[in-house]
Amino acid sequence: MLISESQHALNGLNGFVNSQGYSCIIADSCTAAIETIKRSNFDLVILMANSGPQPWRDLLYFIKERREQxxxxxxxxxxxxxxxxxxxxxxxxYLLTTPYNPLELDKTIKDALEQ
Incomplete structure (x- = not known):
């Protein structure tokens, strides 16, 4: 699942993730992400959080409390x-800086999925 409030960031990230052979669902807000996670299971969440963690606090706590793994x-x-x-x-x-290095992101995705 890809999450960001920036449509531009989502489009770029979605293009990269798809080019690596992964399929994903997109959410454009904290509320939409929580509702989607409640309804479906995901192997991984990628959160583009350039504004910091505060706008995403509810999502991060939800994942920590209900989907800890x-x-x-x-x-x-x-x-x-x-x-x-x-x-x-x-x-x-997993924390990565933006702008992200595609090789680092690809490695991190693989590491997270193998966890």
Whole structure:
């Protein structure tokens, strides 16, 4: 599942993920993501969170409380890493900086799926 409030970011990320052979569902808000996760099972969530973790707090807590084993790759500006770390203390969240390195993202996706 890909999540971002930015349609441009979603389109770019979706293109990359599809080019790597993965299929995905897209959500454009925290509420939409939570509702979609409630209805379906996913192997991985990729969250484009350039505004930091605060707008995504409800989603991250929902995943932590109800889908603890669901890996999350959070793509964010490096200045928000400390906020993400303090918000969630879980090994299933992977933090990457934006703009992301495609090779690093591909490796992280594979690592998260093998977890």
């Amino acid at each position: 669901l890996p999350v790759i959070a793509l964010s500006d490096s200045r928000h890493f400390a906020e993400f770390s303090s918000l969630l203390h879980t090994p299933s969240i």
